[in-house]
Amino acid sequence: MSTRWDSIRFTVNGQPRTVHAPPMKRLLDVLREDLHLTGTKEGCGEGECGSCSVRMNGELVNSCLVPVLQAEGAQIQTVEGLAPDLDSGGALHPLQEAFLHCGGAQCGICTPGMLMAAAQLIERHPHPSQAEIREGLAGNLCRCTGFARIFASVVAAATHAAPEQEPDAR
Amino acid sequence: MRGDPEAHELIAPGNLAAVLQLLAAEPGAWTPIAGGTELMVAHAAGRLTARKLVSLWEIPDLRFIRVDEGTIAIGAGVPFIDLRRNAAIAAQLPLLARAASWLGSIANQSRATLGGNLVNGSPAADSSPALLAYDAQVELISARGRRTLPYEKFHTGYKRTALAPDELLLAVHLPRRFARHRQYLRKVGTRRAMAIAKVALAGTALVEENVVRELRLGAASVAPYPTRLYRTEEAILGNSITEETIRTARRALLAEIAPIDDIRSVAEYRRRVAANLVEEFLRELMHSAAPVDAPLMNAALAAWNSADESTALTQMLACCGARRWASAMVAMRPVQDQEALLAVADRIWAAMEEPDWREAFACHPRIGERKAAHASAPPSAQKSAQWSRQEQSGAAQAEARVLEELARGNAQYEERFGFTYIVCATGKSAEEMLDLLNRRLGSDRATELREAAEQQRQITEIRLRKWMAA
Numbered sequence: 001m002s003t004r005w006d007s008i009r010f011t012v013n014g015q016p017r018t019v020h021a022p023p024m025k026r027l028l029d030v031l032r033e034d035l036h037l038t039g040t041k042e043g044c045g046e047g048e049c050g051s052c053s054v055r056m057n058g059e060l061v062n063s064c065l066v067p068v069l070q071a072e073g074a075q076i077q078t079v080e081g082l083a084p085d086l087d088s089g090g091a092l093h094p095l096q097e098a099f100l101h102c103g104g105a106q107c108g109i110c111t112p113g114m115l116m117a118a119a120q121l122i123e124r125h126p127h128p129s130q131a132e133i134r135e136g137l138a139g140n141l142c143r144c145t146g147f148a149r150i151f152a153s154v155v156a157a158a159t160h161a162a163p164e165q166e167p168d169a170r
Numbered sequence: 171m172r173g174d175p176e177a178h179e180l181i182a183p184g185n186l187a188a189v190l191q192l193l194a195a196e197p198g199a200w201t202p203i204a205g206g207t208e209l210m211v212a213h214a215a216g217r218l219t220a221r222k223l224v225s226l227w228e229i230p231d232l233r234f235i236r237v238d239e240g241t242i243a244i245g246a247g248v249p250f251i252d253l254r255r256n257a258a259i260a261a262q263l264p265l266l267a268r269a270a271s272w273l274g275s276i277a278n279q280s281r282a283t284l285g286g287n288l289v290n291g292s293p294a295a296d297s298s299p300a301l302l303a304y305d306a307q308v309e310l311i312s313a314r315g316r317r318t319l320p321y322e323k324f325h326t327g328y329k330r331t332a333l334a335p336d337e338l339l340l341a342v343h344l345p346r347r348f349a350r351h352r353q354y355l356r357k358v359g360t361r362r363a364m365a366i367a368k369v370a371l372a373g374t375a376l377v378e379e380n381v382v383r384e385l386r387l388g389a390a391s392v393a394p395y396p397t398r399l400y401r402t403e404e405a406i407l408g409n410s411i412t413e414e415t416i417r418t419a420r421r422a423l424l425a426e427i428a429p430i431d432d433i434r435s436v437a438e439y440r441r442r443v444a445a446n447l448v449e450e451f452l453r454e455l456m457h458s459a460a461p462v463d464a465p466l467m468n469a470a471l472a473a474w475n476s477a478d479e480s481t482a483l484t485q486m487l488a489c490c491g492a493r494r495w496a497s498a499m500v501a502m503r504p505v506q507d508q509e510a511l512l513a514v515a516d517r518i519w520a521a522m523e524e525p526d527w528r529e530a531f532a533c534h535p536r537i538g539e540r541k542a543a544h545a546s547a548p549p550s551a552q553k554s555a556q557w558s559r560q561e562q563s564g565a566a567q568a569e570a571r572v573l574e575e576l577a578r579g580n581a582q583y584e585e586r587f588g589f590t591y592i593v594c595a596t597g598k599s600a601e602e603m604l605d606l607l608n609r610r611l612g613s614d615r616a617t618e619l620r621e622a623a624e625q626q627r628q629i630t631e632i633r634l635r636k637w638m639a640a
Contacts, residue, residue, distance in 0.1 A: 003179045023180035024213065024223070029171065045171060046211040047278060048364060059251060059280035065210040066281070067203070069180050070227045120276065125480045129497060132479050138363030139275020 013081030050140030205281030246285025298396030302388025491533025568600030
């Protein structure tokens, strides 16, 4: 059976976009395939790992679990939207800087999702406690860092403190 | 992605009436989808059998939280993130707020809805034990009309519910009459986030003159669907809580539940844990058995118990500026009553060390001054400053001479000990505080540090009492 395709309009990183897609196509696939925003990654594809996290209307969501029709009219922010002027010499987002300095990223698959979850956390809790950081990132799995450096990155970004000195090698 | 998006139809009529018309026209043909945290997982795996789906996401008639005189009504389309952020739910239905905060992750809570959690019919549903313990009613709607039934009758079998093919779950209604009840909720899983319950238990109990007068126990993952534990309740009701009652309750529970072996756990483990949870709740009741006209659970305390972490922390920091103390207090939630809170506060304070004490001292203005040397976080600092003004009102009326002597004494004290002179100022005149200052200047540093910590303990206690009385 072949279903009707819909024209779906939404805003991605501040830009109005229209896509033509099957309504049950995952927002994740629309972002990557139709809009070529490949910063958002697919990990588990079942809402467990958080790699595909984006923000939709100000809330953190797993884009693998959003049928694109439900994004009609929504404001979407992806990892590309954290540093929108990067290509024209603009700065990284403070979270991205902190992840760089604190070793919060290794293989990079979880990183875009971690950044989006961290951005959501810091917006709601500008000075998060350790427990809040752990809860805010609990839906994002990393298999490289052991999480400690990711938590340190969030603390560094939240306090705008000078990044801590390089931790000892693992 | 094994599923084929083109194999499924999805429409979004955008309002409830249109959805109900659709369901009425072709009963059973359309599968409602809200936040997709269940159906989209099946879709990705190629296991989604529904071919025609109708979106309930952000239909205004399903997304509301309404506080009426006797009940709180929650629309089926309310996502869990809204439940945990709602002040009325946090204060009056704390078990539901906590269950919401345990569901999956933040990203799941943004999309998963209360209605979806129930309609899905999982035996492990996170919100179910709390709803059973709160005696919830569910309201169903179709083009034919509405009907209401007790939530405990909603599940009719494994993944089966009372919903007719043309019906939707419209709302959950929760009576607002549990303020005097002791409340319990525990979920046992492999980790705090993202885990599906191996066993979960919620309970509400009214204990009068040490006798259990009212009791509701709701459990998940011990039967084919979330269930009230009627026989266990019967074994306890009307009794006082003794070791014998606990033994009887455990036996009744083990006879009543029928958990299974599955990938998450085994039946035997679930049986033991379920019995342990019932016992834990009963022991809490035993230790907190209240006299007949026990006051309502303190409103400030109830709200704090289920507040989000940063709010809870801010409130504690206003009472005592030591961050380690405040975090430990927050970690002790839920705290049942005023006495328990004060006892916990003392216990944690006693475990603190010099840096914590000094951090707390620094949050008070010097006696006779207005501004603290150090402020923790703006909202707590503001409250703390307000309380300091009340506490030190004795100094506000002091003569200039006494104030000058206080200022000199403060400086001498700080030079000698390295921290601010701190005294529980409530009810003390400036002269008294000056006398105490001069006396304490004669102590050695270790003694004085202990003395200051004790003063801080008293200040914290007074502030906690004020906070709960507010």
